[in-house]
Amino acid sequence: MADTPAGSHAHAYTAPQAPDSAVTRGQFLTLSSVGLGAMIGAVIGVPATAYVLAPLTKEATFKSVALGPVTKFTSETAFKPTAATYVEDPAEPNTSAGLAWVHYTGKQNQDWLATDAMFVVFSNRCMHLGCPVLATPQGFACPCHGGQYDTRGVRTAGPPIRPLDRFQWEVQKGILVITQRWSVDYVNGQLTYFPVKMPGQPVQTPGPLGDTVPNILYPNVTYTHGPIPKPQ
């Protein structure tokens, strides 16, 4: 028995094999063990992977939140937006705290999409990497990496890749309420709304492709949303 190790005490006996047998007993047992091991691995691995990756497809729903009475925001004369803090999810006040910059335009239309809308409500999240921006007389400035925006929230200097997000708002019984967040960009000089993307991710490219390429490269959005608003 050539395959019996030297000095082995094993009996030098192997079972006679059927001449047409393609798989030996040892090979069969090895394959069975590997297959069984793979099955056991899958039983643990598949649910574990799904468990870990589940958040990847999850989207948040923006919960309407009151910023305060309208009169609190209407004293602005020059560009000096009022900071309004809010808690988006009352269950998680420490992580869902946000700040909106409410800019009073001096006009009285309470339709947020109108050209003479009363307010423009900016998100304070810098579109470079998400630091909080501060209002300045010229617009907004980010302390982290020096991003600068003008009074429309459009980048004027530094690394941000698109204008500041804006909040959809309405006035309910004299209270200013934000109801949804939108990413924005100017397309041919026209303010255009897009589903929310995280800072650093573009919403559109110049030219005929529009938002096609960004939607392929940066596929998922943060918030569930209804129809995308068209400014009047």
Next chain:
Amino acid sequence: MPSPIPIPPPPSPKQMVLATEDWVEYRTGFPTLVRKFLFRKVPPTGWFHTLGSSLLTVFILQATTGALLAMTYDPSPNGAYESIRYITDVQTLGWLIRGMHKWGASVMVILLFLHMGRTFFYGAYKYPREMTWLTGSLIFISVMGMGLTGYLLVWDERAYWASVVAININGTAPVLGPFISKFLLGGPVIGAQTISRFYALHMLLIPGAIIALIFVHMWLVVKLGVTPWPSRPPEPEPEPAFEPHPQQHVDAPVAVPVTAAAEQREVQEVGGD
């Protein structure tokens, strides 16, 4: 009356130690393992060769202090900062344990870069040590992951915003970026799930990976040996110049013609070849 059988003297302490070692050796083989690990042959080494052991030491310190911190730390948005303040200000020697963990983290990254530089400049990543370099690279990435996930756990303003920035940097990678950032966030936005996720990564997953990788890395170091400082292969020994023995000054003038004559005769008689 003296005993007919001589009583052996009691074993000396050294004999007892040796007997204990034999006992353990026979049952586990560990003494041989340890001896082979510690008393292996190495080429001439210097201080640069201590960086790997220093890294291992710092890692053990980080693991120990980290386990101690975890006994008090509360990975929740409401409790994280307060528990850290408790560790630092109230708990006995908490400032020391936390300080060691904090500074040890920086020391580990610095040592890691030095160790990597040593490996690079010694050419120690080349055949046959490619796998050592690759496992080292995985350890490097894991340590970076520890830095990222540990930073958030302090849960002060700097930790929060630095993590927001880091997560958004991940998000800017095309195609996979948004998924990576959502994986790190544990959801669409930063929340309670983010800090517990970072805690689990920092406490369990990444350290487990590092420990496994360290074993592979060290097995390879022991198996392949330490790389010496790269140098040119030694010059071949020059042919020794003819240096006659003092006696030859006397003998040679006589012996050489005689021998030459004898050899010539031999060649003539035997026929050369």
